[in-house]
Each structure stands twice: as C-alpha cells, then as structure tokens.
Amino acid sequence: MSQVVTPFSAERVLSERHVRILDAAERVFARAGFHAATMNEIAVEAGxxxxxxxxxxPSKDAIxxxxxxxxxxxxxxxxxxxxPARGGLLDQLEALGRQHMTRKPREKxxxxxxxxxxASRTPEMARICAGFDETVEQGLGAAVEAAKASGELPSNLDQARFLQALFMMADGFFCRRAVDPDFDAVxxxxALFAAMRGLAQTMLLPSAGEPTP
Known part of the structure; x- marks a missing residue:
C-alpha cells in the first residue's frame, strides 16, 4: 500500500508509569489549571x-x-x-478529525x-506548540497533495489558504469545547467537516489575470 506520509516511528516508547503520570496530570490540570495544580496533587492522582x-x-513544565x-x-x-488505497483521503481525514475532536474527552x-x-507567555512552550503544529501541517499537507494528485481535490486548490482555514476552524472548535460544557461536539x-469539503471545492487559486482573493 502507498501511504501518504512515511510510517511514524516514535522516538521513545512511554513506559506504563509515564502513561499513568501523564493521564493523572491531565485530570489534575483540567480540574485546577496548570498554575494552581501541584506536583503533590499529581502524585496522589497517579497513586x-x-x-x-x-x-x-522533575517539574510541572516537564509534565x-x-x-x-x-x-x-x-x-x-x-x-x-x-x-489512498483505503478510500477517499477527505473521508480518512474526517474520520481522524472526529476521533480527536469528538471521541476524546472534553478535558483534552x-x-x-x-x-x-x-505558549503566549513562555518561549519554551511556544516552541513545543510550534513543533506540534508542524507535525499536523506536514500530515495535512501530504494528504492534500495526494488528494490533488489523485483527482479527489481540484489541482488548483489554494493549499496554503485551505490549510490555514482548517487550522483556524479546528482551533475554534477546541476553544469552544473547552469553555462551553454544553457544546455539542458532534x-x-x-459543521466543521461540511465547511472543509465546501472550501476544498471553492478555495481555488486565481486563473491567470485574475486578482488574488
């Protein structure tokens, strides 16, 4: 099978103890926030x-x-x-997005x-966020390129603007889910994936002589 991106190989495999601590920290941070949470609370939560x-x-920042x-x-x-051998890439991207947006707990x-x-206050956290965004951008970009090559997406799709729109919509989704306990994630x-499919057909590069939108 021809995969869209190179198969991922994790740099390190997390131990069961690491996983337990990270899971516990997520629960504590979701309840109390980063600054109010203490290492003692995380330890208790992790047993x-x-x-x-x-x-x-060694620290909350490390966690x-x-x-x-x-x-x-x-x-x-x-x-x-x-x-691509598994079907439409937009369908696969939607399934992947729903997995992270609706099936993960609101705490995420x-x-x-x-x-x-x-990240808005700490350069090191900004660097970490940039690394995460780069991973997402590379994965999405490779999928879009493959979909354009296969004819699933228009060859003249304005990929940069399309990906920017997806990022902004996804960020807004997570913000809304975080602040509104009654938000209907499904x-x-x-709405988000309907917009994605619509933009994929209409956010096109201008023809020669046309002004850039």
Missing part, C-alpha cells in the same frame, strides 16, 4: 509518592512538555495511517487551551 513522581518528571509530546506522537502516527480540549495560553464536527 504514587511525590518522590517517585520526581524520578520521572506539560510530556503531554504535548505524547499528543504529537499520537497524531503523527495517525497521519502515517492515511493511505481544556488542556489544549491551557497549553496555548502558556454537531460542531458536522
């Missing part, structure tokens, strides 16, 4: 002593970086599964918004 926790992560890196590894692995959206807030995803 271990604070001293043992520090053996795996936040671990959460971000785990998410990056997961999304990169998901993009590596995209394959709350964590994402907190990480973005930290209905929101329906």
């Amino acid at each position: 271990m002593s604070p001293g043992n926790l520090y053996r795996y992560f 936040i970086a671990g959460i971000s890196e785990r998410d990056r590894m997961e999304i990169a692995a998901d993009f590596a599964q995209l394959d 959206a709350i964590i994402a918004v907190q990480i973005w807030a930290e 209905a929101g995803a329906d």
